[in-house]
Amino acid sequence: MEHIIKNGIVYDPLNKIDGEKKDICIRDGKIVDSVNEADANVIDASGKIVMAGGIDPHTHIAGAKVNVGRMYRPEDSKKDVESRLAGKRSGSGFSVPSTFMTGYRYAQMGYTTAMEAAMPPLLSRHTHEEFIDTPIIDHAAYPLFGNNWFVMEYLKEGDVDSCAAYVSWLLKATKGYTIKIVNPAGTEAWAWGGNVHGIHDPAPYFDITAAEIIKGLAEVNEMLGLPHAIHLHCNDLGHPGNYETTLASFDVPKGIKPNPKTGSRDAVLYATHVQFHSYGGTTWRDFVSEAGSIADYVNKNDHLVIDVGQVTLDETTTMTADGPMEYDLHSINGLKWANCDVELETGSGVVPFLYTPGAPVPSVQWAIGMELFLLINDPGKVCLTTDSPNAGPFTRYPRVISWLMSNQYRSNLIENELHKWAQRKSDIATIEREYSFYEIAQVTRSTPAQVLGLSDTKGHLGVGADADVAVYSFNPETQDPSSDYMALEEAIQNATCVLKDGNIVVKDGVVVNIGIHGRTYWIDTQLEEGIYNEVVTDVEKKFKQYYSVNFQNYPVQEEYLPRSTPVNGVML
Amino acid sequence: MSEIILTPKEQPQVPLEAKNITPDAFAGKTIDEIKELKIWHGNIQVALSEFFDVDGESAENASEMKIIIDGDVYNTKRIGQKMTAGEITVKGNVNMYVGVEMKGGKLTVEGNAASWAGQDMEGGELVIMGNAEDYVGAAYRGDWRGMSGGKITVYGNVGSEIAEYMNGGKMIIKGNVAIMPGVHMNNGVLIIEGNVVARVGGEMAGGTIVVKGVINEFLAGFKYIGVEKEIEVDGETIPGAFYKFKGDHATKGANGTVYAAVAGNGHIVP
Known part of the structure; x- marks a missing residue:
């Protein structure tokens, strides 16, 4: 099938196209130079915005803790129910939608790729099983390494080579995509009933610090030539005064040379949901925004890319591998708490949370997220996320985009709905910057594609890219997003037309076809056989000693991936 | 206050879910329109009149309306869900979720x-x-x-x-x-x-x-x-x-x- 998207106003930062009227031609699921107009299906995009499919580099949509969120929050499911329509499954869940609804809702907003940001290796089969039931979107999962016993032991001994071999094996075994690090040393400390504070506080027994883990894994990442940088959730999440830990963590991998075998990233660190890590003060009473200091660091350094984790002011469900943080949260809000220890690997927790606009702390959290977006000068260093569903569900991205594009929208909110702390404890009310559509395309398309190492085929509309395209009914020539922000939010919430791999999947905001199954990206690397085999033998021995499953039953077979898409790292 | 009388026919084995039986849903509708209001029979939507005879006089506002269910509706759920005004009297038993999320009015179950x-x-x-x-x-x-x-x-x-x-x-x-x-x-x-x-x-x-x-x-x-x-x-x-x-x-x-x-x-x- 051939398509031609005619006369749209195109924003495509990777190809430096900023609002040009341009036709996009599609054949066999790819963007091509031209098609035979007589045979092609013509999609009229006159007066509409055309962008590549959106990419969410950090979200929680599949796997064990997501499912705990669904199961233990029937009251969240009740709030948002969709009945079965032709060709679609029914579904439910406002902050943690069921798998099918997750796929539909990303697609309806013009998003075609979403990455599950925390996969306990032991539970990777469950994660992939949920991907099987998540239609349309391309995806990958990030296995957790930051509190893994093997990683901590190899790095403690200074054996980076063995650690690399282990990481290589685990990525393959779990069909994972990147080195995810969550509260390094802290989640292990939680298994002992504690936490670590800062990056130089060692984990019990293993006697290794967050700084050592981050540095070691960053070296491993570049040894293996992985497409994405290490994906770091810093220590001390959500604690007043944590920005110092955040800045110290940012400095740890500085100086390491990026070495991706695919893609073209420059960063060696991807720091996630930085909003939760930009807090000043010492308690919730003297809590203030330190987004300025963080933004300043990001502006002055080129070795990192961040995502924001914007608070959307909703009732939502927090879920993370940062077990001790979830306990702290539960102690603050008193709401139900689920906790899990994952054997030799990680832990997790789940707690509902209400970001009430009129409450002091959520108002400042909202302001901090916005400040990060607006004070970091280069959108090539920022990705748009809500750490869905932690700071709010991904279905609020259109609202976040409208906030970024309209100072008036923000001012109305600050003056009429937010607690006065938003103005008193942050500079948000004094910032007038508004994003352009080009910059929006950067933070939702090109920047995530590039830092994920997928920019050959994702995040742009150049020849050879996957034909993932979103068309939005908003005319930048006649409408001003700064004043017409509600129309903009509506237009992005319900894309006029979305194509995935060249198939029309959404029309007028409704999923009309689920097309072919999304790709599962995972990392295939090959190391020297000697050290690889040595490490695997060591791992097998530990399985016998400590694991509740057999070594042979642990790896996820490729049969679990409906559309397996390995990405090569180092291949020897 | 005007009265609408719903006389149940035989209660089915598969439960009914009748969140439309409220003064709010009935208000401003003719008897014929009320008969056509949808209720759930298992996973199928049917007209209210399939399981109830509808009689009486409607009213413009919910607050001026009383609904009398004149019989046993032991297998009907969600009667009076989210009602805000008016009255409902059930002259028999009811199944689960009667008066769920009620906001006003009065609902009486005699059984x-x-x-x-x-x-x-x-x-x-x-x-x-x-x-x-x-x-x-x-x-x-x-x-x-x-x-x-x-x-x-x-x-x-x-x-x-x-x-x-x-x-x-x-x-x-x-x-x-x-x-x-x-x-x-x-x-x-x-x-x-x-x-x-x-x-x-x-x-x-x-x-x-x-x-x-x-x-x-x-x-x-x-x-x-x-x-x-x-x-x-x-x-x-x-x-x-x-x-x-x-x-x-x-x-x-x-x-x-x-x-x-x-x-x-x-x-x-x-």
Whole structure:
């Protein structure tokens, strides 16, 4: 099938196209130079915005803790129910939608790729099983390494080579995509009933610090030539005064040379949901925004890319591998708490949370997220996320985009709905910057594609890219997003037309076809056989000693991936 | 006040879900339009007239309308869901979820009600002349925000976990209660005139529970305060002598009150 998207106003930062009227031609699921107009299906995009499919580099949509969120929050499911329509499954869940609804809702907003940001290796089969039931979107999962016993032991001994071999094996075994690090040393400390504070506080027994883990894994990442940088959730999440830990963590991998075998990233660190890590003060009473200091660091350094984790002011469900943080949260809000220890690997927790606009702390959290977006000068260093569903569900991205594009929208909110702390404890009310559509395309398309190492085929509309395209009914020539922000939010919430791999999947905001199954990206690397085999033998021995499953039953077979898409790292 | 009379035909084996039987849904509609209102029979939507004869006179506003269900609807759920005004009287039994999320008006069941009567109720009055099963005036599954207003009266006996997560309003049970009335209660008033099997006010953080009958087993998390006579609850004076307890100290910041009649409850005081 051939398509031609005619006369749209195109924003495509990777190809430096900023609002040009341009036709996009599609054949066999790819963007091509031209098609035979007589045979092609013509999609009229006159007066509409055309962008590549959106990419969410950090979200929680599949796997064990997501499912705990669904199961233990029937009251969240009740709030948002969709009945079965032709060709679609029914579904439910406002902050943690069921798998099918997750796929539909990303697609309806013009998003075609979403990455599950925390996969306990032991539970990777469950994660992939949920991907099987998540239609349309391309995806990958990030296995957790930051509190893994093997990683901590190899790095403690200074054996980076063995650690690399282990990481290589685990990525393959779990069909994972990147080195995810969550509260390094802290989640292990939680298994002992504690936490670590800062990056130089060692984990019990293993006697290794967050700084050592981050540095070691960053070296491993570049040894293996992985497409994405290490994906770091810093220590001390959500604690007043944590920005110092955040800045110290940012400095740890500085100086390491990026070495991706695919893609073209420059960063060696991807720091996630930085909003939760930009807090000043010492308690919730003297809590203030330190987004300025963080933004300043990001502006002055080129070795990192961040995502924001914007608070959307909703009732939502927090879920993370940062077990001790979830306990702290539960102690603050008193709401139900689920906790899990994952054997030799990680832990997790789940707690509902209400970001009430009129409450002091959520108002400042909202302001901090916005400040990060607006004070970091280069959108090539920022990705748009809500750490869905932690700071709010991904279905609020259109609202976040409208906030970024309209100072008036923000001012109305600050003056009429937010607690006065938003103005008193942050500079948000004094910032007038508004994003352009080009910059929006950067933070939702090109920047995530590039830092994920997928920019050959994702995040742009150049020849050879996957034909993932979103068309939005908003005319930048006649409408001003700064004043017409509600129309903009509506237009992005319900894309006029979305194509995935060249198939029309959404029309007028409704999923009309689920097309072919999304790709599962995972990392295939090959190391020297000697050290690889040595490490695997060591791992097998530990399985016998400590694991509740057999070594042979642990790896996820490729049969679990409906559309397996390995990405090569180092291949020897 | 105009009256609409719904005469049930035979109740089906697969339950009906009739959240459209409210003065709000009927208001401003002709009898013929009311007959065509949709209710669920299992997973199929059918017209109300398939299971009910509809008669009487409609009204423009819900507040001027009374719906009489003239018979037993033991297999019909969700009658009066979210009603805001007017009246409903059921001259028989009802299935689950009667008066769920009610906001106003009055709903009377002359027979028995199954579980979840008055779940998440916000206002109005729900009266059950017979017995009710579990979760009377409880929160939706998983939610920590339950009944917030209105009044529920049950003349018969009820099951377990009534007034769970109650946040406001008033509930009066004339008969006996199974276990855990007022569990997780935060506010509001629960008056039990009969006996309770066990665990009154488990993990309650606020609100008041009065038990005039006998509490078979009481929880350890309550602190005994002393005997009070002629207690004042929700602006009303309740005669008699009561043991007063505060708790449940199994939960943080507990400030709930339980009064248990002195007569018959000597075994629960220290």
